[in-house]
Amino acid sequence: MRGSLTGTAITLAAGALLTTAMTTASASPAATTPKAAPPRPVLVDCQWQRDIRPADFILACGDGNSRLAGLHWKHWGSQGAKAVGVNWVNDCKPYCAAGTFRPYPVTVRLDRPQPWQKDPNVQHFTRMSLTYAGARPDGFQRVVTYPLWN
Known part of the structure; x- marks a missing residue:
């Protein structure tokens, strides 16, 4: 039973960390990539x-x-x-x-x-x-x- 509780605790901790990371990432503004300059004429x-x-x-x-x-x-x-x-x-x-x-x-x-x-x-x-x-x-x-x- 003790092994089962340890496994459950690890799974819950990993889930909490993942949720925190996703919430932080979605709360931050999206990174913008600079627009490519139009190709120069030849x-x-x-x-x-x-x-x-x-x-x-x-x-x-x-x-x-x-x-x-x-x-x-x-x-x-x-x-x-x-x-x-x-x-x-x-x-x-x-x-x-x-x-x-x-x-x-x-x-x-x-x-x-x-x-x-x-x-x-x-x-x-x-x-x-x-x-x-x-x-x-x-x-x-x-x-x-x-x-x-x-």
């Missing part, structure tokens, strides 16, 4: 590869006569991105195959994120603006805006 290149903060980017996919290089990203957020770098442009003189690539310092801005056609769960920037700091290629405005492919 920049899609000529080969349909997506990237965030690329160091280089080809603007003229067909012939490669205009590209961005040495990009240093100051900001990359859900609504836009900003970098400084160099736009290397072929002057195509006397013709493109014999032309010279010339460097032009630029500020690059990306905006208008939208779902990417290839993967609608991914946001990608759909517009790029280049602002030339000084000299610029012949025929270019100080600010040039390009729609980006989908």
